[in-house]
Amino acid sequence: MLAAPGSAQSLLAAPGSAQSSLSEPIVVSATRIDMHDQDAPYASEVHTRSDIERSGAHSLFDYLAQQSSLQISPSYGNRYTPQISMRGYGNDGFQNLVISVDGRRLNNIDSIPQLIGSISLSDIERIEITKGSGAVMFGDGATAGTIQIYTKPRSGVSLETYAGDHGQRGAIASAGLVRERFDLSATLDHSHVNGFSSPDPTGHRDQSEANTWRVAGALKPVEGLRLDMEAGASHIDTRYPNPLTQAQFNANPGMHTGAAYTQQKLQSDHWSLGAEYRVNRQWKLSARHHDEDKSSLFPSFPPAAQYRYVSNEVAAQYQHDALILNAGYQNFDGQRTQSGSTTKHNRGLFLQGQYMLEALTLSAGIRREEVTYRHNPLSGQSLQSEQRLTSWELGANHRLSPQLALFANYSDAFVTPDVDRFFFTDWSSGSPVTAFNGFIEPAKARTLTVGTNHQTAHHRLKLSAFYAKLSNEIYYFETGPFSGINTNIDQSHKYGLELQDRVQITPRLSGHINYAWTRAIIDRENDGGGAFDGRELPGVSRHSVVLGLNLRVAERGNLHLSHTWRSSTWAAGDFDNNNAQRQKAFQSTDLTYRHQLDKHLDMYVGVSNLLDRKNGIWVRDDAIYPVQFERTWKLGARVQF
Template identity: 30%
Template sequence: MINADEIRASGATTVNDAIIRVLGVPARQDLFNGGDFTLDLRGFGATADNNQVVVVDGIRLTESDLGGTRLAGIPIESVERIEVLRGSGAVLYGEGATGGVIVITTKAGSGRQQATGGSLYGAAGTHALRDGRASATVSTASGFTFDGHAQKRETKGHRANSASDSEAGSVGGQWSSGWLRLGARVARDDLDARLPGALTAQEYAADPRQTTTPDDRGSVRNQRLSAFAQAAELGAWQLAFDAGRRDKEVRSINFGFPFDYDIEATTYALRARHEAALGPLKNALVLGTDVGDWRREVLGSFGSVATQQSRAFYAKDDVTLPGGTRISLGGRTERVEKDNSSSGTGFSDRQEAWELGVSHPFGRTLTGYARVGRSFRMANVDEFNFTSPGAALRPQVSHDAELGARWSYAGGKLEARAYRNRLRDEIGFDPNAVGHFGFSGANVNFDPSRRQGLELDWSHALTASLGLRLNAAARKASFRSGPYAGKDVPLVPRRAVALRADWTPAAGHRLHGGVNWVSSQHPDFENACRMPSYTTADARYAWQVLRNTELAVGVTNLFDRKYFTQAFRCAGGETSAIYPEPGRQFSASLRVQF
């Protein structure tokens, strides 16, 4: 978990920036120049976004196409905490949660009482960066709370034709009594960006700041409406209901051709939790249902309409024995219907997920746990629309296992876990598959594949003023059989390490920084090319000038490392289609709280 204090101390400007910096999760720059990155929790490479679920205040945000989930549009000042749940979350969160779940909780959605107050923030930095933020909360004695957050960020960018201008805002209101909580929220974010395009290996070596697409540009408009109700004391039951509507508008020019589309999505989630004692046993039962409807209309002369409807029911029961041993069993059934008018194809299918887990305390400080389960994913509306002639994509199924331990001690805590996912009919794009009209490339069901690895999370207080945090992962994503047997899945680094330190040398002074290292990876299925490993460092010094005023200076990519996280082509043994990352960047900021 990352809390608001850690986000502020790290200097992260977006949700995905915080996850990358603090937790060391490998990520790839998106192609829309909006500050977003594709996070990869457990080695799914190009399909990582479709193998993990994003939830914001109880509402599923993950898209049903290949367009990606935009996290950079969430005002960073509004975030209370970010929980990164590695490993399958299919029982509670459904289709596409094999790799994990990212749960974002805003200050308004946290459920805790907020004090009246606010803040103003301004920053300037390299590449003509300008970043302004404002937040305010008003609480009344009668239980009403109103809050608002706004952010505007613009920069000329580190490459030619890479300027971007983004705005984000949210307002909400809620009422809370002793047992009932009701509220509603509205959020909007806008992005206007230039698109500098990819570079060949020769272009990257000559000048990584150049553009190959000087006229390309794009824009994204997102609007989210949501309402919730929570009843905490209905006997032994707790009830929660979330409803959300989301509208997304994308406009872009790529190589002189427009690509425009609109998305509408509605989500409803109802959950019930019952806690009771059964003699010496403690039992917690969770029941729920999720309903989702998603529609995308591609505009223009080659327009199309794609839809998805999902209906799911789930149950999860936890029994705690007198000695502290906890046994968990859960299951989910989900029916999904998808259509795309551009190909006249679609499907309707029902899939099940299940999970069995056990944890046991070995004394007061050490707990071991194990779990096994089944998760699934179905082809999205872009994937089943572009397959080999006459081929239909089967559901992707994964059998998941995990073994771990948690140790808490006076100065910190340590968690280690080993996992394995054995996938059948994994869905993805194979550039060597038989495509349409004699061209190569199609979405396919791959031969059996596997994800396995070790993960380590450690936090330790060296002194009262100096703390360390380490996140490390060693993983292998590979094909078990078929033409790519033994090869690594593209765009999956085998190792990643993030080490951070937080030091308060004196009252009102705080220094926070870290080093992230990501090993090399392959951009291609044959593993003929290699993207080099990279190490980046960042630091931020904050000075509390007055009781409510903070001055800070920060630097990213401290050693000005030349590197890239996104590339998707191998040409003549050289990695190509490269999207360079920025070099060293400085920023200075002022924050006033009231």
């Protein structure tokens, strides 16, 4: 487990602490080299434990949706495996992002998004989002970038409980012990909601329940050697509404359509082992093993899909004066069993180097990866395919002064098709007919990012611009109602601007802004017969912004107000930009007040969607999934020893 340097700052620290924290450096570790983000040769966005505490969020989904630059929304209603997009990759953006927790990869081998609902927000010490970078260290899927989540050993005991309207309730218990030679931490996280929509014909609402536990520990038997382990499990039972027509959505987003809500049961059990040995001042060796069993069951559409993921890494780091080299081998073996067996195996070798002068940081890396697919159906012919791919990256950061730095990064990355892309299901006859789609090409992205970091005692500013040229971007082409094929967009490109700024306005008042302007254009696509050429990729908002204010009320109170807005765009399946109905703008204003009663106890109240906005996900005309469509509230308390 890689712990973030430094400890999380107390939410209710002295009034002057917020001001001084802006001048303190933030550490990033995307290349396995810890450095100040001011010196990083790539674009980064970092969220610390104190940021998480201030937000009042209780789930990773809520935090990323309300506080980050990511475009994140429930996957057709499912908040536990949401669609996540960055830099204009649209509805398949989650396949162009590698998400990891302490090095454990969350990406699936099929078209299901990452199960971020299995991660307790209370365990997270730091979230590091790298933009347009990560292809060397993470390989397949890091075309838009990476989301790296780090946890930290706990010390002491913490008990938290909360409740709200619509049957929202939860409890979090954690305990930990940190000593010179070992540490041990444990967390239990339970959450439940009765649902926000009207009951369906079976009497169920869009209710959900999630139970997660995690144990982690480390041992330092001798100087220079660290052994660590981690294990955990998540059990999730969720229901989400069916799509509404425009008229139904306008009348009441919480109504039911006469059909039963979709129910999904998710389970994940995982464990990890790791070792790190500092041989001498120059050499450090490391090895990691991750093992995960997952299942996904839709009771209305059995059988369950069973997953087994096994990954390993062996790496070495060499450091001499200003030079640091990381080299290693990684494998990720995924298997899905459901009406046969489908496997995807990734094998990768990487070399990443960095050279740091007094004011200049240079980085370069290369990766060679082999991807093998095999499908063994219950009957019929087996299928197999193999790809060998290369990714590489160059970066530079020049510090012009203690406050100002310029950086540039060029990345050549790839994403291979998920196993579902080799099949298509035709529903046009009323019953599903599945057939072999044909092997499609990996997508490749070449991304240039340039930017600047400016940091003073009163603000921390990041500004970057990017341009990405893509070939064979992967998508689903609808050939008719409820029928289509998986194929590639021949040529496309994306570009945009990204702005982050944290400002200390007064000793008691601070603010932040996270803004992105993004364009995603389809240059040429033969399967669309020219109808898609020059059109915008659907599901990509041109503008997205998160605004926040944090006010210290007296000495023991803290008020946090944030507003999230994403501009209107084309519906998810509208590749020719010709649908009558567009994806409407998303808006949510969220308010949290936390008050410390004494050094052990604090209480809080939170209101989400304060202005009662009606939000939804437009898939096509008259197919709208309602999300966060009304005001909700929570009350909670936390005791720490």
